Each structure stands twice: as structure tokens, then as C-alpha cells.
Amino acid sequence: MLVDPNHTDPQSRDDLHSNSRRAFMKTTGLTALGAMLGMVVPFERNLPAGVIPVALAQDTGMDLMSDKKGLVVLGDRPLNAEVPAHLLDDDITPYEHLFVRMNGLVPQTALDQNAENWTLTIDGEVENPLELTIDDLKSRFENVTSRLVIECGGNGRAFFQPGTSGNQWTVGAVGCPEWTGVRLSDVLKEAGLKKTAVYTGHYSNDVHLSGDEEKEVISRGAPIEKVMEGDTIIAWAMNGEPLTALHGFPLRVIVPGYPASASQKYLNRIWIRDKEHDGAKMTGDSYRLPAYPVAPGTEVPESDMVVLTNMPIKSIVTFPETGTEVKAGEQVEVRGHAWCGKGNVATMHISVDFGQTWQEATLEPAANRFAWQRWRANVTLPQHGYYEVWARATDGDGISQPPLSPVWNPRGYANNIQHRIALVATA
Amino acid sequence: MKHLFAMGAGAVAALALGAGLALAAPEPDPMTALAGRPAGADPLDPMTALMARPDEGTGGEGNAELGGLPEGPGAEDTFYQCVACHSTEIIKQQRVTDHRWDELWTWMVERQGMAEPDEETKKVILTYLKTYFSSER
Numbered sequence: 012m013l014v015d016p017n018h019t020d021p022q023s024r025d026d027l028h029s030n031s032r033r034a035f036m037k038t039t040g041l042t043a044l045g046a047m048l049g050m051v052v053p054f055e056r057n058l059p060a061g062v063i064p065v066a067l068a069q070d071t072g073m074d075l076m077s078d079k080k081g082l083v084v085l086g087d088r089p090l091n092a093e094v095p096a097h098l099l100d101d102d103i104t105p106y107e108h109l110f111v112r113m114n115g116l117v118p119q120t121a122l123d124q125n126a127e128n129w130t131l132t133i134d135g136e137v138e139n140p141l142e143l144t145i146d147d148l149k150s151r152f153e154n155v156t157s158r159l160v161i162e163c164g165g166n167g168r169a170f171f172q173p174g175t176s177g178n179q180w181t182v183g184a185v186g187c188p189e190w191t192g193v194r195l196s197d198v199l200k201e202a203g204l205k206k207t208a209v210y211t212g213h214y215s216n217d218v219h220l221s222g223d224e225e226k227e228v229i230s231r232g233a234p235i236e237k238v239m240e241g242d243t244i245i246a247w248a249m250n251g252e253p254l255t256a257l258h259g260f261p262l263r264v265i266v267p268g269y270p271a272s273a274s275q276k277y278l279n280r281i282w283i284r285d286k287e288h289d290g291a292k293m294t295g296d297s298y299r300l301p302a303y304p305v306a307p308g309t310e311v312p313e314s315d316m317v318v319l320t321n322m323p324i325k326s327i328v329t330f331p332e333t334g335t336e337v338k339a340g341e342q343v344e345v346r347g348h349a350w351c352g353k354g355n356v357a358t359m360h361i362s363v364d365f366g367q368t369w370q371e372a373t374l375e376p377a378a379n380r381f382a383w384q385r386w387r388a389n390v391t392l393p394q395h396g397y398y399e400v401w402a403r404a405t406d407g408d409g410i411s412q413p414p415l416s417p418v419w420n421p422r423g424y425a426n427n428i429q430h431r432i433a434l435v436a437t438a
Numbered sequence: 439m440k441h442l443f444a445m446g447a448g449a450v451a452a453l454a455l456g457a458g459l460a461l462a463a464p465e466p467d468p469m470t471a472l473a474g475r476p477a478g479a480d481p482l483d484p485m486t487a488l489m490a491r492p493d494e495g496t497g498g499e500g501n502a503e504l505g506g507l508p509e510g511p512g513a514e515d516t517f518y519q520c521v522a523c524h525s526t527e528i529i530k531q532q533r534v535t536d537h538r539w540d541e542l543w544t545w546m547v548e549r550q551g552m553a554e555p556d557e558e559t560k561k562v563i564l565t566y567l568k569t570y571f572s573s574e575r
Contacts, residue, residue, distance in 0.1 A: 086527035172471050173573035174490035174533030176542055181485060220523040221551040295545065306466055308573070310537050334482030399484050415472075415488070421538070431484040 093183035097332035104186035115228030126261035135283035138203030152193035158382035164270025167426025175423030192246030212288035213275035230290025267381035268352040307419040321352030326404035333432035348383035355407035359386040392436040512566030
């Protein structure tokens with residue numbers, strides 16, 4: 012069950028890989044595969060150089076991290092990495108500073124940047140099911156380019172007490188690149204939504220961690236009314252470049268304002284559902300919140316969990332870096348970004364005295380709906396010593412960020428705790 | 439850093455006191471979660487003091503041969519069972535309740551295709567996880 016990648020060309024290696032793995036799965040099943048892996052992994056060092064166990068051959072994407080700069084890797088299989096706040100200072104998040112959230116393994120098509128014969132199927136509750144090539148998308152629908160915030164639903168999970176399960180993201184599972192694609196609403200208008208259409212279900216060709224090729228990694232969606240607002244796009248480019256392997260090549264959805272898990276990578280199908288989508292990680296307690304507020308640590312029955320939709324109002328301090336020394340009595344600029352799942356950031360305030368007094372920051376207009384907004388404030392620290400800058404955005408409904416974690420939930424989603432940095436003032 | 443460790447010891451005493459008061463008054467009191475919080479891992483990053491739990495819970499680096507899992511009964515079984523799908527990094531990040539570990543186990547078997555070992559091994563692994571990656575102890 013070993014493949015030597017040095018002795019085959021890439022094409023035949025792929026064929027051998029998938030054929031032999033399929034055959035293996037068929038004859039021995041998953042239990043045996045798990046057992047085999049259990050035996051193989053710890054003795055990997057004893058394998059001849061270049062020889063890798065078949066079921067481990069699919070790439071986690073870890074090698075691609077060399078093009079990322081300064082990210083904190085939370086896990087290597089699946090690959091998850093976040094960005095320190097001070098590296099998120101750009102208005103448009105560059106590739107090297109965009110977080111990575113993988114639920115499974117990177118599909119071979121993405122690793123090879125091979126979109127040959129790639130199609131996007133639109134089916135389900137539509138009058139005219141579509142099968143679109145990438146060229147169809149580019150030529151038949153208006154192309155749009157916009158800056159859209161993408162934020163992991165679990166960003167801020169690390170701050171819930173007691174701890175909640177999943178990657179312990181702090182503040183850096185967010186970014187605001189510029190995406191190019193077509194409006195999902197335009198595509199759905201061409202397909203002709205039936206009256207029975209209520210939800211989208213997104214599908215892709217990424218590979219499940221178990222190696223089971225039949226298993227969905229993740230398949231989430233959004234309500235039809237949300238995607239018909241026109242902000243949701245099917246993107247093929249980020250910051251003017253084709254999507255990369257880690258961010259969904261060749262196509263992905265961007266559902267701005269929603270947890271990024273709705274923004275399916277490696278997109279090849281959108282199934283229009285006649286009910287709330289029930290794909291992988293739509294059900295149970297994945298990306299769900301209790302229907303009512305619960306005490307920290309409470310276990311909530313599945314039937315009382317509802318899908319997380321709009322991400323809450325939030326902001327970060329991106330400059331200066333936490334712990335920076337500044338001169339007492341001299342004015343310094345503090346800045347960052349603010350964003351909101353509802354797309355209506357209203358005001359921005361900061362405090363340098365632990366929340367006792369707040370000063371309003373200037374808030375620049377959004378480049379487009381659902382882009383994050385630059386805020387700036389000048390602060391003068393009165394004397395030498397230790398200070399914290401606390402940042403608090405408020406949305407158009409008067410809802411602002413709490414100084415400690417908001418209401419606890421079993422999986423630790425939607426934590427919009429105020430971001431704080433330290434400033435050390437020298438005499 | 440010495441100064442921080444000293445603060446940590448004080449925090450433990452305050453936490454013990456807080457627990458005693460909680461016993462006397464069974465009503466939930468959100469201030470107990472704020473009393474005697476340990477200092478953050480990085481004094482120059484105030485967010486580290488707000489995190490669920492600082493890193494000392496795993497007892498340092500752990501066993502490199504077992505993906506850095508801390509030594510203890512069940513470490514090896516846990517490693518072999520889990521790395522069939524994912525690396526140990528995601529395990530080491532967790533600080534969750536016993537109930538949540540049971541739920542995660544069921545979720546991995548029923549939804550994520552995890553091969554379930556025999557009952558005895560399952561018990562050993564869950565005990566290990568609940569011991570070293572817990573919000574309860």
C-alpha cells in the first residue's frame with residue numbers, strides 16, 4: 012500500500028493513488044484503514060525516503076504555508092492557522108495574511124491548479140437546472156469585484172469560559188480580501204427559483220480526513236432570501252489572482268456576514284433545497300447556537316440549537332502591535348477595522364483606561380457593503396506606565412461589543428469580545 | 439516572569455476561596471468566573487488573560503513520539519486512535535467538559551467515520567482525554 016512519488020510521473024501517480032486507494036477501501040473497509048494508519052504513522056521515519064502511505068498521500072496543504080507570513084498554526088491536519096492582529100492592518104487583506112480554515116484535506120485539483128472540465132451544477136428547486144463551466148460564469152453573468160469580510164464562526168472561541176470544543180481561534184480568523192466573481196442571485200435568476208426554494212446547499216470536492224472518498228467534508232448553505240440580496244457571490248479570484256489551493260480553487264462561495272463555513276471552497280454544486288439544508292456541519296451543534304441564553308457550561312439538547320446566521324458587530328486593533336512602547340505625553344495613532352454581519356457598523360470607540368471612559372474614533376466609510384471599515388483614533392498617554400487600548404464597535408441597532416465574552420454557547424461561536432492591546436508608555 | 443508565577447500562586451488561593459463561597463451559595467454567580475483569574479501567558483498581550491485556560495494544563499511539551507501528548511495512562515492508545523484522521527494539535531487545544539468529550543466521541547463515530555475501538559480502549563482513551571484536556575479539572 013505504498014506509493015513512491017519519485018518513480019512515477021504526477022499523472023500516473025494520481026491514477027495509481029486513487030485507484031489503489033479505492034480498491035483498498037472496497038476490499039478492507041474503513042476500520043482496517045484506520046488500523047493500518049495506526050500502525051503506519053508512528054513508524055513513518057522507518058519508511059524509505061519519499062515513500063508515503065497511500066491514505067496519507069492527500070495533502071493537508073501544510074507545504075503551502077511557506078507563502079503565508081507570520082501566521083500561527085493551530086493544527087496541521089486539518090490545516091488551521093490564524094493571523095496575529097497587527098498583521099491584519101491592510102485595508103485589503105493580502106494572501107500572505109489571510110487565515111486558513113480547512114475542514115478536510117486539499118483536493119488534488121486545487122493543488123494542481125487544474126480546473127479543466129470543472130463545472131458548477133445548480134439543481135434542486137429550480138425551473139432550469141444549470142451546469143456551468145467557469146467560462147460560462149465569466150461570460151454569461153455580470154462580473155463583480157468587492158471587498159468582503161470572511162470570518163470563521165469560531166473566531167474568538169479561545170475566550171469562552173469554560174472552554175468549548177474546536178480550534179481555539181483568538182482574534183485572527185478574519186480577513187477582508189477583494190473577491191471577483193458573479194452574484195449568486197444572478198445565477199439563481201437564470202436557473203429560475205421555484206416557490207419551494209428556501210435554502211442553498213453547497214458542495215465541493217475536498218477530501219474527508221478519514222480518507223473516505225464518499226464522505227462529505229462540509230456542506231453548508233444560506234437562506235434564499237439572504238443570497239438573493241445580491242451580496243453573495245461565486246468567486247474565482249481573490250485580490251486579482253485566481254483562487255489558491257488553500258482558499259478554494261477554482262470556485263468558492265462568499266456569503267458575507269455569515270460564518271465563513273457558509274462560504275464553501277472548491278465549489279462544484281449548489282443544491283437548492285425546499286427546507287433548511289441538512290448537509291455535513293449544518294446539523295447537530297455545528298455552527299449552531301442555543302435558541303435561548305444558557306449558563307456557561309450548559310449542555311443544550313440538539314433540538315434547541317439554531318443555525319448561526321449573521322456574525323455579530325466586531326472590531327480589532329491592528330496598529331500598533333500589542334506591547335509596543337510609546338512616549339508618554341505624545342500623541343500616537345491607534346487604528347484597526349470594524350465590521351458587522353448585518354453590514355451596518357455605526358460608531359467606533361476606544362478606551363485607554365480599562366473601559367472607564369471612552370473616546371470616539373473616526374470611522375471611514377466601507378468601500379462597499381460588507382467590507383470592513385477603517386477606524387482611527389489619536390491617543391496621548393498621560394504618564395509613563397502600562398496601558399491597554401480597548402476597542403468597541405457599535406452597530407446601527409445600538410448593539411456593541413461586550414468587554415468579556417458574550418453569552419456562552421456549547422461550541423464557542425460568534426464571540427465578539429472587545430479586542431485589547433497593551434501599550435507601554437515611557438517617560 | 440518570576441513575578442508572574444508569584445501572582446499565579448496567589449490566584450490559586452483566591453480561586454479556592456471562591457470555590458468555598460460558591461458551595462455556601464448554590465446560586466450561579468458570574469463573578470466567581472472572574473475571581474482569581476490566572477495571569478495571561480503574555481503580560482504584553484492582554485487577550486491572553488481572557489483565554490479559557492493558560493497552557494500549563496498539558497504539562498509542558500509532552501511526548502514528541504506521541505505528537506506532543508502529555509505522558510499518562512492512555513496516551514499511546516489516544517495517539518493511535520486519533521491520528522488516523524487528524525493530528526494531535528486539535529486535541530491539545532481542548533479544555534472541555536466530560537460531557538463534551540462524550541459528545542465529541544459519538545460525533546466522530548457517527549458523523550466522521552471514526553473506527554470505534556473495543557469498550558476497554560474507548561474507556562481508556564476517554565479517561566485520558568478527560569484528565570488532560572478538561573475544563574473541569
